[in-house]
Structures are given as structure tokens and as C-alpha cells.
Amino acid sequence: MVIMEITIPNTAVWMILLLPLAAFALVALVTRFSGKPWLSAWLSIGATLAATCLSLWALLSVMSSPHHQIAIAGFDWLVISGSAGIQMGIILDSLTAVMLVVVTIVSLMVQIYSQGYMHGDPGYPRYFAFISLFTASMLGAVLADNLVMLFFFWELVGLCSYLLIGFWFDRPAAANAAKKAFIVTRIGDFGLLAAILLLFSQTNTVDIAQLHNMAIAGTLSGAVLTWAAIGIFVGATGKSAQFPLHVWLPNAMEGPTPVSALIHAATMVAAGIFLVARMFPLFEASPEALTTVSVIGAFTAIFAASIGLVMTDIKRVLAFSTISQLGYMMLGLGVGGVAVGIFHLFTHAFFKALLFLGAGSINHATGTFDMRRMGGLRKLMPWTYATFLIASLSIIGIWPLAGFWSKDEILVSALESQPVLFALAMITVFMTAFYMFRVVFLTFGGKYRGDNRPHESPKVMVIPMVVLAALAIGAGWFNVNGGFASFLGHGESYGFIEGLFGIFTHPLTWASLLMAGMGVLLAYAIYSAGWLSAERIGRLFRPFYRLFFNKYWLDELYIDIILKKIIINGLFARLKLFDTLVIDGLVNGVVRVAMNVVFIGFKSFDTLVIDGLVNGAGVAVSTLGRVLRKVQTGQPQLYGMFIILGILAIGLCLVFAG
Numbered sequence: 001m002v003i004m005e006i007t008i009p010n011t012a013v014w015m016i017l018l019l020p021l022a023a024f025a026l027v028a029l030v031t032r033f034s035g036k037p038w039l040s041a042w043l044s045i046g047a048t049l050a051a052t053c054l055s056l057w058a059l060l061s062v063m064s065s066p067h068h069q070i071a072i073a074g075f076d077w078l079v080i081s082g083s084a085g086i087q088m089g090i091i092l093d094s095l096t097a098v099m100l101v102v103v104t105i106v107s108l109m110v111q112i113y114s115q116g117y118m119h120g121d122p123g124y125p126r127y128f129a130f131i132s133l134f135t136a137s138m139l140g141a142v143l144a145d146n147l148v149m150l151f152f153f154w155e156l157v158g159l160c161s162y163l164l165i166g167f168w169f170d171r172p173a174a175a176n177a178a179k180k181a182f183i184v185t186r187i188g189d190f191g192l193l194a195a196i197l198l199l200f201s202q203t204n205t206v207d208i209a210q211l212h213n214m215a216i217a218g219t220l221s222g223a224v225l226t227w228a229a230i231g232i233f234v235g236a237t238g239k240s241a242q243f244p245l246h247v248w249l250p251n252a253m254e255g256p257t258p259v260s261a262l263i264h265a266a267t268m269v270a271a272g273i274f275l276v277a278r279m280f281p282l283f284e285a286s287p288e289a290l291t292t293v294s295v296i297g298a299f300t301a302i303f304a305a306s307i308g309l310v311m312t313d314i315k316r317v318l319a320f321s322t323i324s325q326l327g328y329m330m331l332g333l334g335v336g337g338v339a340v341g342i343f344h345l346f347t348h349a350f351f352k353a354l355l356f357l358g359a360g361s362i363n364h365a366t367g368t369f370d371m372r373r374m375g376g377l378r379k380l381m382p383w384t385y386a387t388f389l390i391a392s393l394s395i396i397g398i399w400p401l402a403g404f405w406s407k408d409e410i411l412v413s414a415l416e417s418q419p420v421l422f423a424l425a426m427i428t429v430f431m432t433a434f435y436m437f438r439v440v441f442l443t444f445g446g447k448y449r450g451d452n453r454p455h456e457s458p459k460v461m462v463i464p465m466v467v468l469a470a471l472a473i474g475a476g477w478f479n480v481n482g483g484f485a486s487f488l489g490h491g492e493s494y495g496f497i498e499g500l501f502g503i504f505t506h507p508l509t510w511a512s513l514l515m516a517g518m519g520v521l522l523a524y525a526i527y528s529a530g531w532l533s534a535e536r537i538g539r540l541f542r543p544f545y546r547l548f549f550n551k552y553w554l555d556e557l558y559i560d561i562i563l564k565k566i567i568i569n570g571l572f573a574r575l576k577l578f579d580t581l582v583i584d585g586l587v588n589g590v591v592r593v594a595m596n597v598v599f600i601g602f603k604s605f606d607t608l609v610i611d612g613l614v615n616g617a618g619v620a621v622s623t624l625g626r627v628l629r630k631v632q633t634g635q636p637q638l639y640g641m642f643i644i645l646g647i648l649a650i651g652l653c654l655v656f657a658g
Contacts, residue, residue, distance in 0.1 A: 188238015
């Protein structure tokens with residue numbers, strides 16, 4: 001689709017990044033000390049609102065561009081004499097434009113909502129400073145035109161997630177969750193850094209466009225290309241919480257709930273999906289890497305969904321739902337390409353942000369996230385119920401909501417290329433519908449089981465939820481007749497969506513709706529109608545229930561076995577033994593030899609020199625004494641003779657000496 005030509009100035013594109021960054025600096029250094037918390041909030045919100053408007057301007061400009069790409073002038077950041085330099089520049093193409101809109105809109109809604117949720121918190125200004133920096137970091141990663149600049153903002157995203165997950169750092173659980181997220185994602189980042197170094201060593205460039213061209217032309221191929229793509233995917237696995245580096249995300253719920261909405265919808269976890277999409281030509285040129293992406297994605301989707309079936313904390317259900325949906329996105333990238341995977345990221349951002357804000361609204365009213373202490377909130381919180389229900393219907397893929405369009409694109413792509421992965425994805429559809437409506441029925445149905453008196457949240461929290469609900473309904477319509485796919489695919493029109501109702505001509509539509517409907521029906525039978533007993537089902541499938549409830553014991557595997565027994569008690573113990581036997585042995589041996597040599601030297605010096613001088617003087621005096629004793633005879637005549645001889649000698653000397 002080509003619209004009337006719209007052009008955005010280069011300066012305006014740079015301002016998308018610089019405005020939230022400036023807001024962070026002003027809040028951190030100035031307004032947080034002003035005694036007016038609202039000033040920090042509105043400064044951050046104002047900067048994000050301006051960035052949102054500029055992002056929409058950039059999107060329209062890219063849409064009107066013939067090649068869906070606009071050249072943005074950069075500047076030399078690092079110049080190395082006689083070698084390749086690094087430029088600080090921007091890519092403004094269709095992928096960038098879509099991500100800019102997603103990040104800024106979700107961040108704006110989250111910040112407006114946070115005014116109500118975080119009201120009265122002593123860290124209120126600090127919260128908005130961190131949110132602004134988080135937004136700027138993600139925008140920087142999206143805009144970066146080279147891997148060094150991308151990696152810089154990529155690490156800044158990780159730092160911000162650490163600061164926000166551990167925002168209430170006086171709580172041990174929050175502090176531990178922040179450290180866990182930081183450490184686990186650093187493991188993935190090692191893969192990304194290794195890939196960047198490998199690519200630079202082989203190509204002498206970190207420019208993303210040049211690397212794309214090399215991969216497409218075949219000048220970058222073979223084992224180098226495959227290992228570089230795998231390294232990039234390892235980095236994405238950490239950030240986007242894919243198996244086996246998913247363990248940090250459920251614990252990230254210890255941060256404020258609006259932070260969870262931002263992390264799960266548009267920043268931290270979206271960064272990994274974006275990275276694979278940004279470097280997709282490298283994956284496309286390596287079938288092995290692309291297969292790895294799709295297999296890990298499909299497995300993660302069903303794996304995380306199985307855990308979400310039994311969680312009792314509403315935020316943790318949504319956390320495992322996010323991990324599962326991110327698996328869907330990876331599967332979409334692996335089997336369908338950039339447009340399919342990013343389309344689901346686009347729709348998911350709105351309904352997942354809405355689900356977390358809904359959970360925050362429920363917590364704001366009830367004081368708990370435990371679904372066993374909720375119930376009956378449908379009448380007490382009608383706006384929260386309506387928006388949460390819309391988001392739930394969207395995530396399970398009910399027509400005509402946004403999730404339906406993006407989810408079915410992934411399913412049809414998987415069916416055409418990977419039937420086994422398609423089967424896993426279809427089972428996940430059933431699981432998603434079951435656990436989401438388990439949440440709906442336990443939270444909003446029946447009678448209230450808590451202690452507080454619930455109430456609807458204030459307008460400042462409800463309005464962002466209503467805006468996101470509208471997007472959760474209509475965002476998927478952008479791909480009707482392949483519009484979104486055409487935009488992301490640079491002119492190629494593909495997909496199976498043909499009109500708002502033409503979708504029903506495809507049998508897969510009915511199959512996916514049937515699976516979702518079965519999941520909703522089972523949740524209704526157990527948690528609303530009471531036709532089936534949850535306790536009896538739990539006892540019947542007790543081994544599976546324990547497996548899912550304990551999250552496959554992966555935390556115990558990582559912490560108790562790998563970390564404590566293998567690394568600390570095993571490797572460190574062996575290193576300590578090695579240090580004791582070898583290092584200490586060598587050091588102590590050298591010290592002893594040196595001490596012996598020094599000691600022997602000092603002993604020889606003492607014996608030969610000191611004792612020699614002292615004893616020699618004694619012997620000389622004794623010898624001289626023995627000689628002189630023989631002269632002392634006691635005979636006067638002898639003494640007189642020597643006196644006469646002495647006088648004669650003196651006289652002779654005087655005569656001859658004149």
C-alpha cells in the first residue's frame with residue numbers, strides 16, 4: 001500500500017531516541033529532588049508522548065516510501081587508523097517503524113497507568129526515571145544500524161530490567177529476581193557477543209546492511225554464517241526467555257506490575273524476537289540455524305503453556321503465557337519469515353500489556369495476585385473485567401480479535417513446512433485457551449473469596465486499558481488482504497488472509513477455533529459450572545500436576561545440582577584441591593628451597609667470616625702470648641744484657657743517621 005508521500009526529517013528520527021533519554025537525565029538529576037513527584041511523571045510521559053507522535057510520523061513516512069526504507073545520515077563514532085571504523089547510525093525501514101510504534105505506544109500507556117498504580121510509592125520519581133531509560137534503551141536497539149551500537153543498547157536494556165525488576169530492592173525476593181534475570185540473560189549475551197566478534201573477524205564490518213548483503217550474495221556462508229546465526233539466536237534466547245534460558249522471566253514478577261507489562265509486551269522479551277528478525281538474512285541463508293529457531297520456538301510454546309495450566313498466581317500464569325507466545329513468534333520466524341513472526345509480536349504487545357495491566361488493576365483492588373482469594377469481580381470491577389476478557393479472547397485467537405489473525409498466520413506457515421511443529425502449536429492453542437479462561441473464571445466468576453472490599457480502579461488506570469483493548473481488537477486487521485505482510489516483506493504479498501470473512505474458507509481456521517473452544521469449554525466445566533472436580537483431576541494426573549507445578553524442576557536442576565553441586569562443590573572443590581596440592585605445593589616448595597639456600601648461605605658466612613674473625617683474633621693473641629711468655633725468664637742478667645744491646649743499637653743509629 002502506497003499513501004501520499006510523507007517525509008520525516010533526520011533530526012526528528014534521532015529525537016525519538018533522545019527525548020526519553022533526556023527525560024531520564026532530567027528526572028534523575030533534577031525533578032526527583034523537587035519535592036513534586038507528579039513533575040517527574042509528567043516529564044517522562046510528555047517525552048514518551050512526543051516520541052510516540054514522531055514514531056507514527058516515521059511509520060507513515062516509511063509506508064509512503066517506494067522501498068519502505070528511508071536513509072538516515074549517521075556520524076563516525078569510532079575511527080581506527082588503517083582499519084574499519086564504526087558509525088553511529090540509524091536504520092529506518094518497515095521493521096524499525098513497526099517496532100518504534102509498538103514500543104512507544106505500550107510505554108506511553110504503561111506510564112499513564114503507573115500514575116495510579118504507583119501513587120504514594122516513595123520511589124515514584126526513580127520509577128519514572130528508570131522507565132524512561134528502559135524505553136530509550138529499547139528504541140536505541142531498534143534504531144541501530146550496526147551490531148556494536150545494537151549491543152550497547154541491548155546491554156542497557158538488560159541493565160534497566162535489572163533496575164526495575166529489583167525496584168523494591170528491600171524485598172529479598174525482588175533483589176534475587178533481579179540478579180537472576182541479569183545473570184541468566186548475560187549467558188545468552190555471551191553468544192551474541194561471540195557472534196559479533198566472529199562476524200567482524202571474517203568480514204571486517206559490523207554494519208547490518210553490509211552483513212545482510214553478504215549473506216544474500218553468498219560471500220558470507222558456510223560454518224561461519226551458521227555459527228554466527230546460532231550465536232545471535234543464543235542472545236535472543238536469553239532476552240526472549242526461550243528454553244532453556246526461560247527461568248528468569250517468572251521471577252521477574254517481583255517488580256511492579258506495570259513494569260511486567262512493559263517487559264512482556266514491548267521491551268526486554270521483544271528484543272530477542274526483533275534481533276532474529278533484524279538479522280534474518282543470515283538465518284535464511286543457513287537452514288540449520290532456521291530449523292533451530294523453529295524447533296526451539298515450538299517446544300518452548302508447549303513447554304511453557306503446560307506450566308501455565310497449574311499456576312495459582314495470576315502474574316505467573318501470564319508470565320508463562322508470555323514465554324509460550326514468544327515461542328510462537330520464534331516458530332513464526334522459523335517457518336514463515338519476518339512478517340509472520342513480527343505480526344504476532346505486534347498484536348501480542350497490545351493484548352499482553354492489557355492482561356498485565358488488568359492483573360495490576362485486580363491487585364490494586366484486592367491486595368493479592370493469588371487467584372484462590374479472588375472471584376466475583378465481574379460485577380465489582382466491570383471495566384477491568386471487560387478489558388481483561390477482550391485480551392483473553394484475543395490471545396487464544398478468537399475471530400475477529402487481533403490474536404486470531406497473527407496466530408493463524410503462524411499455524412498455516414507451520415502446516416505447510418513443519419507438520420510436527422504444527423501439531424505442537426495446535427496443542428498449545430488448546431492449552432492457552434484453557435489456562436486463560438481458568439484465570440477468567442477463577443478471578444471474575446463465582447463469589448469473592450478475599451478479605452478486602454474490591455473496587456474499580458481509578459480512571460487514570462482504566463483509560464490506558466480501554467485504549468489497549470481497542471488495539472487488542474483491531475490491530476490484527478492491518479494484515480487483512482496481506483497488508484502487513486506486504487509492508488514487512490518489501491512488496492511481496494503473502495499469507496492466507498483474504499478479507500475479514502474470507503478467512504473462513506480455510507479449514508485451518510475452523511480447526512484452530514475448535515481447539516480454542518474446547519479449551520474454554522473445559523475451563524468452564526471445571527471452574528465455573530462445576531461439572532468436573534479440579535481436585536479429582538489433580539489426583540488422577542498427580543505425576544503430571546507435580547511436574548508442571550514444580551516447573552519441571554529446572555530451577556532445582558540449575559541451582560541445586562549445576563550451580564551448587566557441580567560448580568561450587570565439584571569444580572570449585574577440585575580447583576581448591578588443585579590449589580592446595582599443586583599451587584600451594586609449588587609455592588611452599590619454592591619458599592622452602594629459597595629459605596634453605598638463604599639459611600645455608602647465612603650459616604656459611606657466619607662460620608667462615610664472623611667466627612673466623614673472632615676465633616682468629618683469639619688465636620693470634622694466644623700465640624703472641626706464648627711467644628712473649630718465653631722472653632720473660634725472670635733472670636736479671638739477661639734483662640741487663642738486652643738493655644745494653646738496646647742502648648748500643650740506639651747509639652749506632654744516631655752515629656750513622658748523622
